[in-house]
Amino acid sequence: MKKVSSWFQICIFLAFIFLFFVLHLALPDVGFSEQENRELTQAPKLTVDSSFSGQFTSKFESYCSDQFPFRDSWTTLKARSELSLGKKENKGVYLCGDDILVEGYSKPDFKQLDTNITAVRNLAEKANIPVYFALVPSFAEIRSDLLPKNAPNDSQKEIIDYSYEGSGTINIDLLSAMSAHSDEYIYYRTDHHWTSLGAYYGYAAIMEAMGKTAPTLSNYNREMITDEFYGSVYSKSGISWVGSDSIEFFVPQREGTKVLNYPSDEAVPALMYNMDFLNKKDKYSMFMGGNTPLITVNTENTDAPSILVLRDSYFDSLIPFLQDNYSEVHAMDLRYYKTKLMYSTLIDYIEEHNIDEVLVCYSLYNFGTDNNVFLMGQ
Amino acid sequence: MVFSSIIFMFIYLPIVLAVYYFVPWKWRNPWLFFVNMIFYGWGEPVYILLMLISIMINYISGIFVGKYRDDNKPRAKRILVINIIINLSLLMFYKYFDLFASTLSIIPALDFIKPLGITLPIGISFYTFQNMSYTIDVYRHDGDVQKSFIRFGTYIALFPQLIAGPIVRYKDIASQLDFRSKSPDQFASGVRRFTVGLAKKVLIANNVGVLWDNYAALSATELSFAGSWMGIIAFSLQIYFDFSGYSDMAIGLGRMIGFEFLENFNYPYISKSVTEFWRRWHISLGTWFRDYVYIPLGGNRKGKYRQLLNITIVWALTGFWHGANWTFMLWGLYYAVFLIIEKLWLLERLDKAPNFVGHIYTLFVAVSGWVIFQLNSLSQCAVYYKAMFGLGSGGLYRPEDIYNLASFALVFLISIIACTPLSKNLYNRLPEKAKSFSSAALIIIGLVISTAYLVDATYNPFLYFRF
Structure with a gap:
């Protein structure tokens, strides 16, 4: 090989490795990654302790990779090359069509599932009031036709049927309710939650099963709050070029509706819609202000019944609809409420607060995998 | 450290190459010796000591084997045998002790033997074999004694082949430790x-x-x-x-x-x-x-x-x-x-x-x-x-x-x-x-x-x- 050509290759290589070395030093460090939804590692301090234990080296290593110049562009390039190699997914998330990101469903560990079903059954047996059970399927079930051919995606219907069979509750068929509107915008394309429209169909199905009425869709003044929502599936996938989602509000927080959040024993006044999250990455948390152990909603319909909902985050966007049907809504998330249930049971809670109805409403994924559900049965 | 990492490609390698080509020849082996240790100790800093001890033992063994190989072959052979035993013992202990312990403890009389949960020092299988090849080559007159500790250490711990080979035999590289041409090709x-x-x-x-x-x-x-x-x-x-x-x-x-x-x-x-x-x-x-x-x-x-x-x-x-x-x-x-x-x-x-x-x-x-x-x-x-x-x-x-x-x-x-x-x-x-x-x-x-x-x-x- 000619000398010139050797020198040229050497220069390319050295330019490449030195360029990023220098750029890393020259560019300011980044604090928060919108793409990954987390704080990036900052420069670690070198101490005698940390250097001998290897802590410094591992921190320094994640510092260098977290702060690598144009980090997001590199991960995007990787996702693009994966897809151009003929793959239909990146990091376990399928890219369906041009801009829908979907995670396939895989059957839960049946030991956990059975424990959870038993817990629901025990609750239904112990409570002297009606217990309703609603499992929310995910997009992968409703639009399994959009997933790549033969892609691993277990049937959610099977697991829902199995759960309903053993639960001894009044079961609500959300699967049919959602399937009936499968071509509407009922799930976010970049997030695992249902949209407010999806939540409305869920709400209508629940009301129907309870013998109550839900207003028809045309009665709502829909308001689009943002169209720049990139959800959790987006963050997981690394497929950064898909379009954003929009978030709608259907029901305003009515005058006279009081919302209390119980992050601990002390109640904190809260809002149905927390607009602070509009400027953050995690915009779905606008609904009820995100994950919390317990939220109570008191409406002006004081003659209406009260309900205890054992739920996960899907329910956050459904709560506003309930203002028309209930005097009180107690929305409890057992993943965060568990410490309190060490001292008392749900039955105590139901009696203490004069609850008239109980609804267990989980996304199927969480119901199959969460290990706090057993608390219901105690 | 591994080659296929951000830290190696964009921090370690630029620094190693820049200094290597900047300093005069006599500082290049010492520089390599130093960066070898950084490379090796990156994940488990304490194992640098193990590496240094291993280099020291084999460096000294090599000198003695070389000293006696012509005049007193039995003595050279004894030193060689001891050296091989030490090398293999280190390998046995750090790599295989837990396996032996858990296997032996199946026998009821030996169930007091417990695995120690030793982290495998990376590359030990490779550098132990390089160490042994050196003393054996010296004993067999296939290679000369390396009198410089730095050069010997540079060979044993040379970062390109330190943790996953190839296993470089001393005789194949001896002359390159003393002299290396540099060519753009x-x-x-x-x-x-x-x-x-x-x-x-x-x-x-x-x-x-x-x-x-x-x-x-x-x-x-x-x-x-x-x-x-x-x-x-x-x-x-x-x-x-x-x-x-x-x-x-x-x-x-x-x-x-x-x-x-x-x-x-x-x-x-x-x-x-x-x-x-x-x-x-x-x-x-x-x-x-x-x-x-x-x-x-x-x-x-x-x-x-x-x-x-x-x-x-x-x-x-x-x-x-x-x-x-x-x-x-x-x-x-x-x-x-x-x-x-x-x-x-x-x-x-x-x-x-x-x-x-x-x-x-x-x-x-x-x-x-x-x-x-x-x-x-x-x-x-x-x-x-x-x-x-x-x-x-x-x-x-x-x-x-x-x-x-x-x-x-x-x-x-x-x-x-x-x-x-x-x-x-x-x-x-x-x-x-x-x-x-x-x-x-x-x-x-x-x-x-x-x-x-x-x-x-x-x-x-x-x-x-x-x-």
């Missing part, structure tokens, strides 16, 4: 080689590795006939591209600082017999065992039965060298069986048969062998082999298998072509101008895409719903 060929190795490791090995992990985790009822074959073929590709990619990077990095290492892989999957496969796979390890175990045991000079026994011993040890699990020894013995059959009977017949027979037979043996190599227990192997031979409970194929095949078809195609010398031959036929142009283009593409995969490997989204 050598550096440029190092760049090309490093980039090829990086792409093999990051783009191919890691990629197909995902598929293998997927199949290795399946239960008996989920593992179909087609799936088991796809899984183990994925692993066969993964281990070849991982290991040979690492050797390529080592050879390339060596050239960037003026060292020439011997080749470690030579397209093993195109072999026509198992005997040939092992002449093309991990060549430096095979050579080491031939020169320092097989031939001293008598090789083929003491009759047929002794030769077969020697083959069995060497392959049991070769297998066991690969990891602290009895399955590795079994894997070695598996090869001993085929090598013996070939020696006694099959090789002559393979020579006469059409080429494709030898190719298929060799690939079948090698690919099937990886099951024993990679699965941790015999019961797992049994499940996997059952599926491969159509006796499993997972059926002929499953929809996921079709999905995986479609997803990985292109990767498979590229990597299977890359197992053969095809692209190299095509490249060599190019006119000079096209060669230099395509080299430059491939270096850029290889570096950019590999970097994307390296950065992506640290992608770590926070997903609120999981908590």
